[in-house]
Amino acid sequence: MDYFSEAITAALTLIFSFDEEVYVVVWTSLRISFIAVILAAAIGVPLGILVVLKDFVGKRLLQQTLNTLMALPTVVVGLLLYGLLTRQGPLGDLGLLYTTTAIIIGQAVLILPIIWNLSIAAAGSADPRLLPTSQALGASTLQQGKMYAHEARFAIIAALVAGFGRALGEVGIAMMLGGNIEGFTRTMTTAIALETSKGEFEFALALGILLLVAAFLANFLVQRFQKIR
Numbered sequence: 001m002d003y004f005s006e007a008i009t010a011a012l013t014l015i016f017s018f019d020e021e022v023y024v025v026v027w028t029s030l031r032i033s034f035i036a037v038i039l040a041a042a043i044g045v046p047l048g049i050l051v052v053l054k055d056f057v058g059k060r061l062l063q064q065t066l067n068t069l070m071a072l073p074t075v076v077v078g079l080l081l082y083g084l085l086t087r088q089g090p091l092g093d094l095g096l097l098y099t100t101t102a103i104i105i106g107q108a109v110l111i112l113p114i115i116w117n118l119s120i121a122a123a124g125s126a127d128p129r130l131l132p133t134s135q136a137l138g139a140s141t142l143q144q145g146k147m148y149a150h151e152a153r154f155a156i157i158a159a160l161v162a163g164f165g166r167a168l169g170e171v172g173i174a175m176m177l178g179g180n181i182e183g184f185t186r187t188m189t190t191a192i193a194l195e196t197s198k199g200e201f202e203f204a205l206a207l208g209i210l211l212l213v214a215a216f217l218a219n220f221l222v223q224r225f226q227k228i229r
Contacts, residue, residue, distance in 0.1 A: 005177075007205055011203075014202065021203075029168060037160055039105075039108040040111045043112060044112050044116035044119055044159075048116050050145065051063070052126075054141075063117070066120075070150045076174035076224075077109055077172070078172045078175070084135070085104075099185065100185055102177040103177050105176045107170065114162060114166055118155075119159055121159075123152050126151040155200065162218075168211070170189065174189060175193070191207055
């Protein structure tokens, strides 16, 4: 018990003294996850609204597939992208493996089904009179999409925050595609795994506390936006 209490004290000291090594890792994680959310949102939100606006063959199958992909293990995404980005792979010449760009791509792929699916749910919960009214007024698909985005904006923001929380807490992609390079591709989750194996429990605990704080804030924002909705 004394060991654990001392470890917590040391971890809190690292946090509140703004230890540079700790916060470099935190900043790297936040930056990577934030950019991944932007990329996934740029694809997932418009597609989600489009699914609601249009009827097409395979629509139900698409939604079932997205539901399945929401639980996709991170190591599977990491494995597939590793095969594409490794020097022997089809995209090996780009030299992206073991870079933050590779992690961003991997996290964006991971959270795309989440943001896409939740955007469908958000747009689908909009006022049912919105679509026939916009069609009667002669609105184009783009104009209809903008109206749906505005109507469901709080639920869409909640979807983005949920995607951010998922990206921030993943470890498989960051480890396999980033290589856990200190000061470059080391994220909170990969650093926790490494430092624990090295016996640096206090450092890992400090990162764990900050990761929990970030996850708590992400979930708090989701609940806030759901209430506003």
